[in-house]
Amino acid sequence: LVKGPKDRYRKRFTSVFYTRILSNGEYFDRDWLVYSEQLDRVFCFGCKLFTKGHRKGQLANEGCNDWSHMTNRLKDHETSVDHVLSMTNWYELRSRLEKHQTIDKAAQRQLEKEKDHWRKVLFRIVCIVKFLAKHNLAFCGTNGKLYEDSNGNFLGLVEMLAEFDPVIQEHVRRITNEETHAHYLDHKIQNELLHLLASAIRSEIIKKIKSSKYFSVILDCTSDASHQEQMSLIIRYEKELKLLDLDINDVRGQGYDNGSNMKGTHQGLQRKLLDVNPRAFYSACGCHSLNLTLCDMAKTCGRAKDFFGIIQRIYTKFSNSTKKWHIL
Structure with missing residues (x-):
């Protein structure tokens, strides 16, 4: 954002505030400065994130919109002890996050592993929906539970994949052992996926019609x-x-x-x-x-x-x- 709206004194935020000019004439980027277009205020990202309680200065709390004196306020804030301490904590955390060396790195690895598992599960479910829809086959039967008679083609294909696919095998194990309630196998999810696929196909057909x-x-x-x-x-x-x-x-x-x-x-x-x-x-x-x-x-x-x-x-x-x- 280059410029914000003018206030009653015809002053406003400009992108000039993002740059700090040192005493030797060098330019330095204020990467900690954040402007809220909705509130028309600027904040200090580091202080807002790492400050506990209410500290001195608007940049660390409710934000500042005194555009007439903004240059002096920014200089005072970036040389304060609280700001230097907050930025030190931020830079250290950012470095540890990039190197995966945080104190909760084990939990982070487990979280990424779980996210990858659910991506693979949804990918296989979408493939099953595409197969049944493409071949005009019925999805549901008279029963909606795994490994029971007359449970339909959709659950039947899930049971078949569980015989050799480790991802679906783990997913079915969690369902049968009641370790998860979000299984994405009921008829509502099937209808939602069908609707999304139909919308994508319709958009592609309309695109081809318009080109012709x-x-x-x-x-x-x-x-x-x-x-x-x-x-x-x-x-x-x-x-x-x-x-x-x-x-x-x-x-x-x-x-x-x-x-x-x-x-x-x-x-x-x-x-x-x-x-x-x-x-x-x-x-x-x-x-x-x-x-x-x-x-x-x-x-x-x-x-x-x-x-x-x-x-x-x-x-x-x-x-x-x-x-x-x-x-x-």
């Missing part, structure tokens, strides 16, 4: 285990596109299933998108159209031989038209 500029929109729905329709991307009146920071005028194609609310030429999403962007060419989903055609034929055809013969001819014609479409 023009794009198309394809929507479809599938029913989940509770027979509820799930849509992979919901676009309603271009609001979702705006939320994703995508320009609807860059759409050059749209395709949906044969639902009237989607492909309707008057009130469907096709028409609403075309009203905004006439260049968003609509093309019906060929797979859905063929499926509906076959279903209607199955209802009307009486003989199985005629039915499968017609299917063969339509499939051949559909395949040829698809190839021509790809060539075009």
Whole structure:
């Protein structure tokens, strides 16, 4: 920070205070001086850290903002006995921390070892989540405990890794012996990791879309285990596109299933998108159209031989038209 806000006397903090000019003209950096932008005050880092109780001088306590006399106050403070003692303690501690020679060095090593252990545990848990999500496998079972029946794929993979991986083996040992309550294996952690991964993937996809500029929109729905329709991307009146920071005028194609609310030429999403962007060419989903055609034929055809013969001819014609479409 170069300059702070002006006070009522039109004085303020400047970066000049960070430098001390010695009597012989040499410049010396005041590495102990700290400026708080929020409080608009300066503090002595060494005295603030190592001073016990309340000592003389604002720099070691509530801070100083007397900018008119700041130069003299800094000179008086840096030559005081208390400041020299605090800085000596700080320099000694800093040297010991760099050399790992503090009195609690054993505790520090144990702390670093524990931090490294949890990093490795989380890395393996994230890998398991990525594997199950990539292969579209269920995470949870009817049981949420390790080494019990029907506990799902996620805990099953944790049990498998514990057979040969020492990190997960130690983690499972702590859980089974109730040495830790933070195990990161419940469904809340799984959902949070899935959400983080999905956000990262969505950001990467949006980045690629923006680099290509023009794009198309394809929507479809599938029913989940509770027979509820799930849509992979919901676009309603271009609001979702705006939320994703995508320009609807860059759409050059749209395709949906044969639902009237989607492909309707008057009130469907096709028409609403075309009203905004006439260049968003609509093309019906060929797979859905063929499926509906076959279903209607199955209802009307009486003989199985005629039915499968017609299917063969339509499939051949559909395949040829698809190839021509790809060539075009």
